[in-house]
Amino acid sequence: MELEQKLTGVFSAYGYRRFRQAKFEPYDLYAAYRSFLQSRQIMTFTDLDGSLMALRPDITLSIMKNNPGEREKVYYTETVYRPHDGHWREIPQAGVECIGQIDAFQEAEILSMAADALGCVSPQWRLRVSDAGFLQQLFADLQLNEAACRAVTNRLCAKDAGGIRELARGGAISGEAAAILSRLAELYAPLPEGIRQMEQLAVTEAQRACAEHLAEVNRLLRGGGGIYLDFSLSGGMDYYNGLLFQGAVAEIPTAVLSGGRYDRLPQQMGKAVGAIGFAVYLGRVEEYLSERQPGGEEGLAAVYRPEEAGPAFLAAVRRLRQAGRRVITVPMAERPAPGGWRELSAAEVMALAEEAAE
Amino acid sequence: MINVALPKGRLGEKVYQLLASAGYPCPELLGDSRQLVFENAQAGVRYFWVKPTDVGVYVERGAADVGVCGRDILLEYEPKVYELRDLRLGICRMCVAGPAGFDDLQRERILRVATKFPHIARAYYEQIGRDIDIIKLHGSIEIAPLLGLSDVIVDIVETGKTLQENHLTVLREIHPISARFICNQVSYQFKYAEISRMRDALGAGKEQA
Numbered sequence: 289m290e291l292e293q294k295l296t297g298v299f300s301a302y303g304y305r306r307f308r309q310a311k312f313e314p315y316d317l318y319a320a321y322r323s324f325l326q327s328r329q330i331m332t333f334t335d336l337d338g339s340l341m342a343l344r345p346d347i348t349l350s351i352m353k354n355n356p357g358e359r360e361k362v363y364y365t366e367t368v369y370r371p372h373d374g375h376w377r378e379i380p381q382a383g384v385e386c387i388g389q390i391d392a393f394q395e396a397e398i399l400s401m402a403a404d405a406l407g408c409v410s411p412q413w414r415l416r417v418s419d420a421g422f423l424q425q426l427f428a429d430l431q432l433n434e435a436a437c438r439a440v441t442n443r444l445c446a447k448d449a450g451g452i453r454e455l456a457r458g459g460a461i462s463g464e465a466a467a468i469l470s471r472l473a474e475l476y477a478p479l480p481e482g483i484r485q486m487e488q489l490a491v492t493e494a495q496r497a498c499a500e501h502l503a504e505v506n507r508l509l510r511g512g513g514g515i516y517l518d519f520s521l522s523g524g525m526d527y528y529n530g531l532l533f534q535g536a537v538a539e540i541p542t543a544v545l546s547g548g549r550y551d552r553l554p555q556q557m558g559k560a561v562g563a564i565g566f567a568v569y570l571g572r573v574e575e576y577l578s579e580r581q582p583g584g585e586e587g588l589a590a591v592y593r594p595e596e597a598g599p600a601f602l603a604a605v606r607r608l609r610q611a612g613r614r615v616i617t618v619p620m621a622e623r624p625a626p627g628g629w630r631e632l633s634a635a636e637v638m639a640l641a642e643e644a645a646e
Numbered sequence: 647m648i649n650v651a652l653p654k655g656r657l658g659e660k661v662y663q664l665l666a667s668a669g670y671p672c673p674e675l676l677g678d679s680r681q682l683v684f685e686n687a688q689a690g691v692r693y694f695w696v697k698p699t700d701v702g703v704y705v706e707r708g709a710a711d712v713g714v715c716g717r718d719i720l721l722e723y724e725p726k727v728y729e730l731r732d733l734r735l736g737i738c739r740m741c742v743a744g745p746a747g748f749d750d751l752q753r754e755r756i757l758r759v760a761t762k763f764p765h766i767a768r769a770y771y772e773q774i775g776r777d778i779d780i781i782k783l784h785g786s787i788e789i790a791p792l793l794g795l796s797d798v799i800v801d802i803v804e805t806g807k808t809l810q811e812n813h814l815t816v817l818r819e820i821h822p823i824s825a826r827f828i829c830n831q832v833s834y835q836f837k838y839a840e841i842s843r844m845r846d847a848l849g850a851g852k853e854q855a
Contacts (some may be wrong), residue, residue, distance in 0.1 A: 414835045447728040447834075454822075476838065516835070520728065536832045541708020542726070543832070 292365050294408040295382045295568060299363035302401050304384050307362040309350055311369075315340040321349055324527055324553055329371045343369040348553070348565060351385045357559040359388030365570070380574075383547070383567030390549065390562035392501060395531050396508035398564050402535055402545055403514060405568055409544055409577070410537035414514055417479060418521035420528040420548065422486070422498035426472075429492050430465040440469055444522045449473040472519045479506050482517025505531070527552070531564065540576040544569050587614040588632050588640075589625030596634035604641035611644040647690050648833075648840050651705055651713035653698035657736045657825055661714045661848075662693070664733075668847030690840065702727060702828065711833035712841060717823045718802055722763045728834055730841075731827035731849045740766060742818040743809050744791055744798035750817055751776060758797045760790035767800040770820050788812040 296306070318330050324346070331343040344350060347366050365382040384401065386394055399415065406413035423444075427437050439460055443451040449470035456466035468489055475485055483503050490496045502517075509515065521534055532548030547566020554561045590605055597619075608615050615637075618625045625631045632640065650665070652658035662675055672686040675693055685692040696704055701715040702725035712730075718740055720729065740763070742750055750757055753776065760781040761767045771778045781796050788808055790796040802823060803809060803816060827848055829841055 412836070416835065447730060447829075450732045451729065476834070520831075536835055538832075538836045541706075541830055541832050 291408060291573060292382060292570065295405055296363065296365060298401060298404045298408060299382075299384050302361070302384075302397065304361045304363040304386075307347075307351055307364045307385075309354075309366075311367065312341045312343050313350055313353075315342040317349055317353060318342050318345065321553065321556065324349060324550075327370050331369045331376055345370050347381065347383065347567070348385060348550070352387070352553055352557060352559070352563065355387050355554070355559060355561070357554075357561055359561070361386050361388075380570040381567045382570055383565060385563060385565035387554065387561050387563045390551075390564050392504040393508060395549070395564060396505045398547070398566065399505065399509060399515065399531075399533065402533060402547065402566050405566075406514075406535045406537060406545060409568070409573055410539055412538035413535060414516060414537075415533055415535045415545075416476075416516050416518040416521055417482075417502075417531065417533045418517070418519050419486075419498055419502055419530060420522070420524075420532050421530045422490075422495060422502075423519065423522055424529075425492070425494045425498060426468070429495065430461070430468070432461060432465065436460050440465075441522050444469070444473050445520055447473050447476075447520045476516060476518045476520075478513070479509070479515045479517050486517065502531075524548070533566070535566075535568075540572060542572065544572055587616065587629045588637070589616050589618050589629035590634065590637040591618045591620055591623055591625065591631050592634040593620045600638065601634050604638045607641040607644055608637065613644075647685075647687070647692055648712060648837060648844060649692045649694070649710045651694050651696050651701045651710035653701050653714060653716075654695045655698065657698070657716075658695065658714065660735055661733065661825065664848055665691075665844070668844070670844065670847075699723075705828050705830050708830050708832060710830070711837060712827065712829045712844065714825055715828050717821065717826055718763065718766070720826060720828070721821060722765050724765070725828075726831060728829040728831060729826045730829050730845045733825040733827055733848060736823070736825040738802050738804040738823045739816075739819050740800065740821040740823055741803045741816045742770075742798050742800055742820065743788075743803065743814045744817050745813065746815045748798065748817060750798050753777075758795070759800055760787055760796035760798075761800040762787060763800055766820065770800070788814060 315332055318325060322328055327345065330345050333341055335341045345368055347364050347368060351362055363384045367378050367380050369376055370379055386398055403415055406415060432440060439455055440452065452470040452473055453466050455461050456463050471489060475482060477485060483499060483506055487499045490499045521532055524532065527550055528548040529551050530549035534543045535545030536543050545566055545568045549564045551562045554563050592601055605615050605617060616629055652662060670689050670691045672684045672691065672693055675684045682695050683692065694710060698716065699719055701713040702719055702723050704710040705713040705727050706725035714733065716736055744750060757776060757778045758781060759767050759778045760783050762783060764780045764782050767780060781790065783790060787799045787801045789812065790799055791814060792812055798817065806816060809815060827845055834841055
């Protein structure tokens with residue numbers, strides 16, 4: 289799979305080593321850290337000794353469980369098992385986890401790696417960045433209760449500035465809160481400009497510290513193009529505690545990459561490290577983008593009659609493949625060839641093979 | 647080019663008139679043709695007529711960049727889309743209705759609720775901690791309490807006339823409903839300038855500050 293190879297090439301170039309493990313874990317791992325999972329439903333089975341096992345719904349938990357509480361940079365290309373539309377689905381993912389002391393430099397590097405990963409999917413990509421720490425601080429400073437936090441997050445995710453003002457009219461939040469939060473809902477700007485707007489909205493010391501931290505990440509990235517600030521990325525705040533981000537490409541209508549800073553998981557596991565990572569949704573990319581063929585050359589369908597199916601034909605086809613062509617053989621009775629392959633007769637194949645040999 | 651999913655019917659026609667006067671005309675749209683897709687390449691817009699309940703799906707899955715959809719549909723199906731503007735059209739209310747004086751909060755037994763909007767009904771009663779039995783219907787909801795099929799209904803109320811004719815009354819308002827200008831989350835990023843321009847053209851004077 290070409291995309292997978294490209295991604296693992298990017299991950300290795302940043303010094304990440306491959307993480308491999310069995311497809312299942314003891315169920316207790318997921319029961320204990322359920323709030324870190326996207327879905328609470330887990331596919332379980334009984335092991336031969338009677339213990340309850342689960343097919344992995346997530347890779348990060350396995351990586352973190354195995355981490356000895358030290359710096360580690362790992363990547364994976366694995367399958368996770370999650371429910372979708374009332375059925376279980378195998379979902380292929382490729383991703384990275386950076387564990388250790390996470391400073392602004394590590395965050396900038398993860399963002400640049402996410403941008404490189406998106407570049408493997410399509411030249412037209414966007415990476416949106418948000419800050420769960422800033423939102424949590426802002427909600428606390430605005431003294432939003434739990435129900436108000438939920439309602440505001442729901443409207444932020446929908447970029448519904450009008451809905452936030454509606455919450456103020458209904459008395460759920462103050463007018464002052466609505467004024468700030470509705471501007472936040474509408475904010476979508478290249479990172480340097482976005483941070484300028486964020487700085488205007490930050491009123492307390494702690495909020496300003498979040499903006500300064502993001503500005504430092506931006507300085508390290510030198511305002512890299514394609515990265516935008518967007519606070520509609522505000523879901524998953526139970527999981528993420530700082531930077532969070534999502535990547536998209538023009539050809540696919542939903543996000544193909546998502547990630548962020550998740551220090552709470554190692555903390556809950558009693559490990560004195562921070563963590564940040566992301567995953568690329570390989571299945572989603574496959575659904576929408578037909579695989580680009582290596583070398584970009586058109587595939588050939590070599591159609592043959594029974595009397596042509598001799599050693600000379602087999603050798604000719606082999607010669608073409610050795611010369612770097614992709615060739616599929618199709619018996620005449622099974623024509624037409626699959627879509628996307630140019631049909632050639634056996635005689636044409638022989639002629640082409642001779643040319644290739646010269 | 648912006649792809650716009652419009653809900654078939656009066657609301658869609660009204661929204662089209664707004665868009666046409668805002669610089670996105672496509673006059674064939676209102677003709678008698680059975681065609682469902684109309685394009686004005688010069689104005690950079692392509693319209694589709696789709697079933698109102700499907701607008702969210704078209705937009706979420708990117709077949710349309712933007713669309714117009716009732717808030718009832720957004721609350722019921724929760725498509726992952728942006729709600730960029732309240733168009734203040736198609737204004738009505740999502741309500742619990744039943745016979746006058748009926749107390750839907752008395753907890754002697756499970757409350758039977760007939761509705762076209764099971765998700766909204768379930769979410770509402772869960773929030774107030776009341777056990778309910780959902781009876782999913784596809785139309786003529788108002789006769790359910792009349793025939794003893796349910797205790798109450800959860801449905802859209804515009805004027806309240808149909809309720810009155812069926813001896814029902816609004817017991818509780820759950821959500822205000824109106825038409826929303828919605829947008830695919832990825833289209834928003836790649837067509838930000840065009841979509842913002844369309845949103846602003848639609849919203850001029852529509853939303854109270």
